[in-house]
Amino acid sequence: MGLFDDAFDHLPGLLPAMFRGVPFFMPDSDHEAGRRLLLTYFPGIDAPGLDDFGRAPGVIHVTGVYVGEDYVVRALALQAAFEAPGIATLLHPWLGEMSVVAEQPAVIRFSDRALGLITFDATLTPVRTSLAPVVSTLAGLLGAVDGVITAAASFVSLALAGVSAVAVLSHAHDTATACAALVDDTVSAAPEVSGLSPTVASAIEAVADAVAADGGGAAPAQLAAAVVAIGAPIAAAGVTAAPSAISPAAGYVAPAKPISARRAVTLLRAVAGELADVETLNTPAASVALAMRVGLVAEAVRAAADIDYESRQDATTVRAALDDELAGLAGETATFAYDDPAAGAGLWRAVGDLRAALARDLNEIIGRLPSVITVRPPAGISAWLIAQHFAGDDPRAVVAMFEDIVTRNRLRHPGVITTETIEILL
Incomplete structure (x- = not known):
C-alpha cells in the first residue's frame, strides 16, 4: 500500500492503468487519429497530387502518475517495462486493452518537492493486428461481470477437486455454510428484507443443498456455482428488468423494484465486507470465502451500471469504491495464483478485466454528467x-x-x- 490508504482521496480523478503488468494512474492521455497522406506539388498546377498511404498509426501520448511509499521501486519497474523488447500490453482506462510498442524512450521524473510521487510521459504506438469491433461499454462491462462469475466458479471447483482429506473438505463446507449464514443475517438486517427475503433465501438454500451433495467431494462444481451466485438475487432486485419483446396488455403496471440499484450496490459491498472477516484454516476453505466475495462485488458492479447518477462526483465516488474493492480482491487472488496458478491465474485475470471494463463504462458516463x-x-x-x-x-x-x-x-x-x-x- 502507498503512503495513503487510498490515492483517490488525495488526488481525485485518478484513473487506473497498466503497462506490461505495472499499474499506475493515468490523469491525462491523447491520441492521434487520421490517415497518412503525401501531397506532391507540381509547377504551374494549383491542385497538388495526393497519395493515400493508409490509416495513421494512432500514436498515444500518456501521462502517468504513481503515489506510494514504494514509488522508487515502481519507477524501476516502469523503467524495466519500457526497456523490455517486443510488443507490450497497455491497459488504457478509456480505450481498453491494446498492444503497443514504445518507439521513443519514456521520461520518468522524481522531485524533491514531491517525495512519494513519480510522473512519466510515454509515447506509444498501437500495433493493430485487426480492426477491433466497436462494442458498447455497457455490454463489455456486463460481459466482464459474467466472466468473473465463471472464473470464480472454476476457481472453487479446481480448489476443491483435488481435496481428499475429509477434515479439509469438511472445513470448506463449514466455511460455505458460515458465509451463507452471514449473508442471510446481513440481508435480514436491511430495511428492505420483505422484498429480498424470498430470493435470497433460495440462494442460501442452494448453498446448503450443494454442501450436502458435495459430501464425498464428487460435486464441487455445484457448490462452486451456488457460492458465487449468492449475490445475484440482491443485484437483480435493484436492476431494472429488460423490456419484454411482447408489448404488455393494456393497464399492465410493472412491479416495483424491492430496492434501488444504489442500495443494491451498498448492500452487496456490505455483505462482502462482512465475509472478509471470516476465518479459514486451509486453502480450500479460503478459496470458498474468496470466491463468494468476488461474486458479491461482481454483482455490485452489475448493479452499479443501473444507477442513475446525479453528478460526476457521484459516479466518481462509486467508481473509486468498486475499483478499490476489486483491487483488493485481485491482490488476494494473486496470492493463490503464486501457489496454484491453474486455480488462481484465471480468476486474477478476470478481475483485472472487470476493473478495466468498469473504468471504461463509468468514465463514459462521467463525461456526460453535470458537476x-x-x-x-x-x-x-x-x-x-x-x-x-x-x-x-x-x-x-x-x-x-x-x-x-x-x-x-x-x-x-x-x-x-x-x-x-x-x-x-x-
Whole structure:
C-alpha cells in the first residue's frame, strides 16, 4: 500500500492503468487519429497530387502518475517495462486493452518537492493486428461481470477437486455454510428484507443443498456455482428488468423494484465486507470465502451500471469504491495464483478485466454528467439570486436550480443564506 490508504482521496480523478503488468494512474492521455497522406506539388498546377498511404498509426501520448511509499521501486519497474523488447500490453482506462510498442524512450521524473510521487510521459504506438469491433461499454462491462462469475466458479471447483482429506473438505463446507449464514443475517438486517427475503433465501438454500451433495467431494462444481451466485438475487432486485419483446396488455403496471440499484450496490459491498472477516484454516476453505466475495462485488458492479447518477462526483465516488474493492480482491487472488496458478491465474485475470471494463463504462458516463461545485456566497444573499446567476435567463431553469440548491444544502431560510459554502449542481 502507498503512503495513503487510498490515492483517490488525495488526488481525485485518478484513473487506473497498466503497462506490461505495472499499474499506475493515468490523469491525462491523447491520441492521434487520421490517415497518412503525401501531397506532391507540381509547377504551374494549383491542385497538388495526393497519395493515400493508409490509416495513421494512432500514436498515444500518456501521462502517468504513481503515489506510494514504494514509488522508487515502481519507477524501476516502469523503467524495466519500457526497456523490455517486443510488443507490450497497455491497459488504457478509456480505450481498453491494446498492444503497443514504445518507439521513443519514456521520461520518468522524481522531485524533491514531491517525495512519494513519480510522473512519466510515454509515447506509444498501437500495433493493430485487426480492426477491433466497436462494442458498447455497457455490454463489455456486463460481459466482464459474467466472466468473473465463471472464473470464480472454476476457481472453487479446481480448489476443491483435488481435496481428499475429509477434515479439509469438511472445513470448506463449514466455511460455505458460515458465509451463507452471514449473508442471510446481513440481508435480514436491511430495511428492505420483505422484498429480498424470498430470493435470497433460495440462494442460501442452494448453498446448503450443494454442501450436502458435495459430501464425498464428487460435486464441487455445484457448490462452486451456488457460492458465487449468492449475490445475484440482491443485484437483480435493484436492476431494472429488460423490456419484454411482447408489448404488455393494456393497464399492465410493472412491479416495483424491492430496492434501488444504489442500495443494491451498498448492500452487496456490505455483505462482502462482512465475509472478509471470516476465518479459514486451509486453502480450500479460503478459496470458498474468496470466491463468494468476488461474486458479491461482481454483482455490485452489475448493479452499479443501473444507477442513475446525479453528478460526476457521484459516479466518481462509486467508481473509486468498486475499483478499490476489486483491487483488493485481485491482490488476494494473486496470492493463490503464486501457489496454484491453474486455480488462481484465471480468476486474477478476470478481475483485472472487470476493473478495466468498469473504468471504461463509468468514465463514459462521467463525461456526460453535470458537476457539483462549491461556492462561497456573499453574506445574507438569497438562494434565488444565486440560482439566477448560474441558471441564466430561463425561468424554468432558475426555478429548478433554486429548488435543488435549497434541497441539496438543507437551507432553512432560502431568502437569507447563512452558511459559508453551498453546493450547486451545474
